[in-house]
Amino acid sequence: MVKVMKESVIKQVLALQSKSTAELKELWRSIFDTDAPPHSKTYLIPRLAYRLQELAYGPMAEKSAKQLDNLADQMEKGKKFTNHYMAAKPLAGTKLIREFQGDLHEVLVSENGFIYQGQSYKSLSAIARKITGTRWNGPAFFGLRSNKEA
Known part of the structure; x- marks a missing residue:
């Protein structure tokens, strides 16, 4: 599992856009410890960005996560x-x-x-x-x- 440094997480998240799908899938394997799903960059990037931030800053508060899930369902x-x-x-x-x-x-x-x-x-x-x-x-x-x- 990759250790994410708080100081560099913003740079890592911004760099996701310039990575190839193969590079994103390699990063996925290193931080999720499983093979990446067979999806496009547009699917992988936000999930990788969230996970990088979660590793650096800790998980989102449960109440906030529920509200975001609710908003996503409505959208x-x-x-x-x-x-x-x-x-x-x-x-x-x-x-x-x-x-x-x-x-x-x-x-x-x-x-x-x-x-x-x-x-x-x-x-x-x-x-x-x-x-x-x-x-x-x-x-x-x-x-x-x-x-x-x-």
């Missing part, structure tokens, strides 16, 4: 979601991870806000400002919405 049935719906605050227990100027920054979503470096914050924007030194839309900084929506 398979043709339901469309508005940006407003998708921009809702992530569930408590979710980790938001952002690389900025070579440093990884982890934020834990809590019931009452967010926790960054052991300190509680009411908004992601306050955390983004602490990290960058400039004003940022917090959800945009952490990839929860695009800058255009911010």
